[in-house]
Amino acid sequence: MPITRNYSAGSIVYFAGDVGEDIYVMQKGRISLISTSLDQKDDIKEDVRKGEFFGVKSSLGRYPREETAQVLADSQVLVFKMAEFEQFAQKNTRIVLQMLKVFSSQLRRVHKAVREFLGEHGASEASMELVGVGEYYYKAGKTDYALYVFNTYLKNFPSGPLSERVRKLAQSLKEGAPFPLDLPDLAEEMQKNEVAHRTGQMMNRIEHEPVDDFSDHSDAEMHVDLPPMDAVPDLPDLPPPGDFDMPMPDDFGGMPGEKTAAEHFNEGLSAFANQQFDAAAQAYSEALAQGGASDPALHEKILYELGRTLIKKGDAKGAVEKFSELLRTFANGALAKKSMIQLAEIYERAHDTARAIALYEKAARIAPQDKEANLAQQKANQLRGKK
Amino acid sequence: MTGGALFSKFGKQFNTGEIIFCEFEPGNSFYLIQTGRIKISKVVKDKEKTMDILGVGDIFGEMAILEEQPRSATATAIEPVTVLHFDRDNFVSMMMSQPQLAFKLLVVFSKRIYDAKRRLMILLLDDIQSKIADVFLMLAEKEPTYANMREVSFPVTVDDVANWAGTSTDQVSEQLNHWAKIGKIELYSDRIFVRNMSDFKRIVAQKRKVEKR
Numbered sequence: 001m002p003i004t005r006n007y008s009a010g011s012i013v014y015f016a017g018d019v020g021e022d023i024y025v026m027q028k029g030r031i032s033l034i035s036t037s038l039d040q041k042d043d044i045k046e047d048v049r050k051g052e053f054f055g056v057k058s059s060l061g062r063y064p065r066e067e068t069a070q071v072l073a074d075s076q077v078l079v080f081k082m083a084e085f086e087q088f089a090q091k092n093t094r095i096v097l098q099m100l101k102v103f104s105s106q107l108r109r110v111h112k113a114v115r116e117f118l119g120e121h122g123a124s125e126a127s128m129e130l131v132g133v134g135e136y137y138y139k140a141g142k143t144d145y146a147l148y149v150f151n152t153y154l155k156n157f158p159s160g161p162l163s164e165r166v167r168k169l170a171q172s173l174k175e176g177a178p179f180p181l182d183l184p185d186l187a188e189e190m191q192k193n194e195v196a197h198r199t200g201q202m203m204n205r206i207e208h209e210p211v212d213d214f215s216d217h218s219d220a221e222m223h224v225d226l227p228p229m230d231a232v233p234d235l236p237d238l239p240p241p242g243d244f245d246m247p248m249p250d251d252f253g254g255m256p257g258e259k260t261a262a263e264h265f266n267e268g269l270s271a272f273a274n275q276q277f278d279a280a281a282q283a284y285s286e287a288l289a290q291g292g293a294s295d296p297a298l299h300e301k302i303l304y305e306l307g308r309t310l311i312k313k314g315d316a317k318g319a320v321e322k323f324s325e326l327l328r329t330f331a332n333g334a335l336a337k338k339s340m341i342q343l344a345e346i347y348e349r350a351h352d353t354a355r356a357i358a359l360y361e362k363a364a365r366i367a368p369q370d371k372e373a374n375l376a377q378q379k380a381n382q383l384r385g386k387k
Numbered sequence: 388m389t390g391g392a393l394f395s396k397f398g399k400q401f402n403t404g405e406i407i408f409c410e411f412e413p414g415n416s417f418y419l420i421q422t423g424r425i426k427i428s429k430v431v432k433d434k435e436k437t438m439d440i441l442g443v444g445d446i447f448g449e450m451a452i453l454e455e456q457p458r459s460a461t462a463t464a465i466e467p468v469t470v471l472h473f474d475r476d477n478f479v480s481m482m483m484s485q486p487q488l489a490f491k492l493l494v495v496f497s498k499r500i501y502d503a504k505r506r507l508m509i510l511l512l513d514d515i516q517s518k519i520a521d522v523f524l525m526l527a528e529k530e531p532t533y534a535n536m537r538e539v540s541f542p543v544t545v546d547d548v549a550n551w552a553g554t555s556t557d558q559v560s561e562q563l564n565h566w567a568k569i570g571k572i573e574l575y576s577d578r579i580f581v582r583n584m585s586d587f588k589r590i591v592a593q594k595r596k597v598e599k600r
Contacts, residue, residue, distance in 0.1 A: 038504060038507055038508050038511060039511045040511075040595045044391075056493075056497070057497040057500060057501065058497075058501075059497075060493060060494045060497040060498075061494070061497035061498040061500070061501050062498075063498075063501045063528075066501075066527050086490055088486060089489070089490040089493065090486040090490060091486070093482060093483050093486045093489050094483075096482070096486070096489040096490060096493055097479065097482055097483075097489060099493055100482075100489065100492060100493055100496065103493065103496040103497065103500060104452070104496060107496055107499055107500045107503060110503040110504050111450070111503055111506055111508055114503060114506055114507050114510065115456075117507065117510045117511075117553060118510070118553050126411045126413075126457040127411070127457075129410075129411045129457075130409070130411035130412060130457070132409070132411050133409060133411060133430050133461070136430045136433060144405075144406075145406055145409075145463075149409050149412075152409060156412070156413050166488065197545055200455075202597045206517070266455060309407070334545070352421075358549060375403060
């Protein structure tokens with residue numbers, strides 16, 4: 001049975017770095033959680049609200065407390081031992097589900113930041129890595145595994161950029177032949193395959209947003225209105241699935257049939273990677289229709305991707321419109337430089353050299369002075385030379 | 388739902404050696420092991436590396452419930468295995484009918500959040516020396532028996548360290564060789580021996596203090 005504990009103002013419930021297995025629920029008074037941001041630059045202070053759990057993650061994960069819980073006014077808290085919390089959790093699945101929702105969104109954010117930091121792959125580059133794993137198994141003589149991987153690729157990316165190669169490999173594998181040596185190196189093929197490669201780069205680029213400041217990464221997990229402890233009732237018999245009143249946590253996906261703008265956008269990306277440009281254009285339009293424009297970062301990405309897709313569809317005029325709209329709306333956006341270069345390429349192909357040069361030069365001047373900027377400058381110089 | 392009914396609806400069986408999912412495969416379900424054991428592995432530089440062995444009651448593939456990212460590793464049955472598998476659609480109803488599973492997932496997420504944050508803290512350091520030092524501190528934290536030990540022998544390779552530090556093997560190799568030369572560490576093909584963990588603690592603590600301004 002959890003106990004009630006009183007703390008007087010000025011005392012400390014636990015220090016950052018302490019190891020402890022207790023889990024707390026704020027009942028009355030004022031307690032503040034003080035932590036340091038992951039990049040060590042800021043101190044974060046956050047009051048625990050009444051009814052909120054704290055100390056949950058570090059107890060369950062068995063790692064040191066990440067924050068100091070400081071008592072600012074005489075306070076009363078409920079203290080669970082791990083086993084008691086586990087028992088409580090078994091009877092209050094809904095509370096656990098709400099906590100899972102909070103945890104999963106934290107986990108997702110940290111993972112995203114890690115991936116961004118490492119510049120890891122988007123879906124289309126991962127599909128090539130998948131082929132690499134299959135080829136490894138083939139060469140290592142693990143035929144069943146190799147076949148599994150090749151079939152997985154073909155199932156997910158039937159018209160993907162490497163589908164021809166994979167079909168060939170699967171065929172020769174089934175014939176019991178050794179790894180075909182006449183096949184070009186996978187790395188070379190990846191580079192050669194400009195469409196897929198650039199899609200991969202794009203995925204990195206467009207997913208890159210400023211590193212999260214993790215300003216709310218404290219351990220205050222979940223607000224729960226707890227009844228007095230001596231009266232915590234067991235949950236009544238669980239309602240049949242689909243009949244409970246808790247809304248589906250949106251971190252676990254929306255309702256079937258109601259795709260979010262981001263989901264449509266992701267569909268567009270994978271259609272593009274599969275070179276299904278009509279489907280991609282359709283998906284991006286859906287994304288805009290589903291409120292994609294209300295999130296500026298997403299809106300910019302959608303416009304950019306739609307522009308690229310229209311180029312693939314041969315609709316240069318439509319593409320120019322999208323990139324121009326992007327530049328009007330997000331003049332200093334993350335994709336402004338790339339959009340200018342896209343526009344320049346369109347004009348270059350249309351032999352409108354003067355405009356192409358102007359756009360390349362403009363793109364080259366946008367900070368940072370990166371590889372793209374240098375390439376844009378080279379293009380401009382080259383065109384000037386020709387002109 | 389009873390165990391049997393649950394299994395007939397969400398159960399799956401795999402034979403010894405069968406792949407459950409493969410690294411880089413798109414996927415959206417996660418698994419709870421009912422019987423048997425599985426191996427989690429990755430192909431790194433043309434070598435298959437076992438990351439973990441999981442058994443009855445363990446959960447794997449849970450990241451798929453969070454984000455549409457390809458699998459980060461391969462899962463293979465190393466014995467005849469039965470699993471329950473969940474996806475976004477059956478997630479909530481499964482959790483409601485299996486409260487101990489919901490709790491277990493809470494524990495797994497708690498650990499994962501810490502691991503991921505710790506990893507990010509290493510990546511956010513801006514010089515190679517403190518990054519590598521912090522990798523060893525992190526590895527020591529994960530293993531309670533290492534706590535407060537002065538000398539630790541880590542079963543890791545230079546590639547592993549480079550992977551954790553998010554930098555190239557060459558750079559890491561250069562720094563480790565330097566440390567080996569001045570006697571701070573000993574380098575072996577399959578392990579790295581650290582002479583004095585407090586050296587590394589100091590390097591990282593100073594760095595973090597400076598960054599804190």
